[in-house]
Amino acid sequence: MVLLVVFNRMLTRPLVGIIHQLSEHNPNESRQLLCPTGHENDEIGILAQTINQLLRKTGQEIDQRREAENRLTEYLGELENMVSSRTAELEAANARLTQSNRDLETARSMALEMAQARSAFLANMSHEIRTPLNGLLGMLSLSLDGPLSSEQRQQLSVAHASGKVLVRLLNDVLDLSKFESGQMELEQIPFDLGALIEDATALLSQSAAPGVELTCLIDPELPAQVIGDPTRVRQIASNLISNALKFTRFGRVDVRLQARDGCMRLAVRDTGIGISREAQARIFQPFAQATADITRQYGGTGLGLALTRKLCEAMQGRLAFSSKEGLGSTFTVELPLPSHTPATPRTALQGRVVALTPGSSGLADLLEMQLPHWGLGYRRVDIGCGLAGIEADLLITDxxxxxxxxxxxxxxxxxxxxxxxxxxxxxxxxxxxxxxQLARPLSRSALYLAVTRALQAVEEPPPSEVPDSRAAPRQQQVLLVEDNPVNQMVAKGMLVKLGYEVAIAPHGAEALSYLEHGPVDLILMDCNMPVMDGYETSRRIRQDGRWPELPIIALTANVLPEERERCRSAGMNDYLAKPLRREDLANMLHTWLPSGTSAT
Known part of the structure; x- marks a missing residue:
């Protein structure tokens, strides 16, 4: 009992006191545990001190955590303020962007409306300008075919050439407007690229100065046909060739065409005035030329190169150039025109050909490229060197x-x-x-035929004996449906000179009446006429069912792409743009009237 009393007093009661203090201790208070009296230096005192140390550390940690939580709360508040501020800024930016999009859509709609209005205006103006131009050029062409004095012929020739320049300018302006309004459409049809380039070169050769040698060099391995838009490719080639001829007074202009790395590469090189480094940055800008002095001296509007570049870009091609002032220029076009028909080799020839020409001439380059490819032996001799001892079957010289x-x-x-x-x-x-005797530039077919004839000793028939494969039978009847009296006179004059009989109807209703009574082989149909226009007339002819094969050729001064589709939808077979050229009219008639049989 004594021991129990001692243990209770010495151990149990002090420990129970400490336990009671711990149970009532508040962590938020800094109060310390009281050590039981008389136990300051024994194990119970040490326990109380240890507990107090733990309580102090725990309080410090709680204070630190509370302080950290307070700082975190402050940071969260600041973050919320920042997020709210950024959200407000984003909402304001979205509102501005939405308004900008509305403004852009409004501006786009206005631009489209303006482009459509401009296209309609250009189409109408084109029609109004081309109609009198057709009469002007047609009458001049007919007058040039009649008896004239030399002075009269020269004056009319100048007027006719000036009219053709005006037509080209009108076409360039319209083409540029098509690009800007997004209405330029490209065909994808097979065509002979080499023949096209040769034709364009030959057509422009009359613009060459007397001291300029124009040469067309076509790679013998060029595909026979490629796929693309022949009209636009011809436009590119014509612009580059005419530009080279315009600025070249002496030397050479070479038109070189070859297939390279899946592309068709056309290079036009001249020995003309060249382009200064300062002017090279602006030559592709519309209505801009190198200098004002060039405009005064050589003429032109500066549209050709701008239009050519846009055409190349529309075909996914590339136009590049290099030039040095006074030393000429080289313009290179690369167009991705897929091959449709591979190159067709010509029948091999046998013989030895000698060329009497300088090594710097275009003729030497042409012969060296083509003659060995045709199986001929080829040798060049400089002018001034003797021909003694040279064995050959043909001598070619310039x-x-x-x-x-x-x-x-x-x-x-x-x-x-x-x-x-x-x-x-x-x-x-x-x-x-x-x-x-052959005129340059030589085409491959003309050179091949001339060499073949010479090697076979075939005499060339006189010009009067050469058959005209496109001469039209005089009994073929063409119905001209046209309301403009001047255009009636022009078209009738051309048709008569081409050997056709012509009947005239001033509008569609009279054309339908004429079809009921007279035989007609082909109709030339003006599109815009009073009483009944060409579209309605063509639709009625097709719906009637009696003339399903009768060719109807549209005549219109509206050259925009949708006009061609509108003519086809109405039942017309083909399309001729005014002003009419006799060559185009003859080709069109030959295409649709090859046999000479009448359709009644």
């Missing part, structure tokens, strides 16, 4: 004067290639026979 005195010492045929105005007179031609 120096007609070099042939004088060579007969009868040299017996093989001569082929002279020169400009139209430099042909040998008849007396010298007879003295040098057998001799053929």
């Amino acid at each position: 120096c007609p004067q070099c042939l004088l005195g060579l007969r009868p010492a040299i017996g093989f045929p001569f082929l002279v290639v020169t400009a139209y105005g430099s042909f040998l007179p008849r007396e010298e031609t007879l003295a040098l026979a057998p001799l053929q």
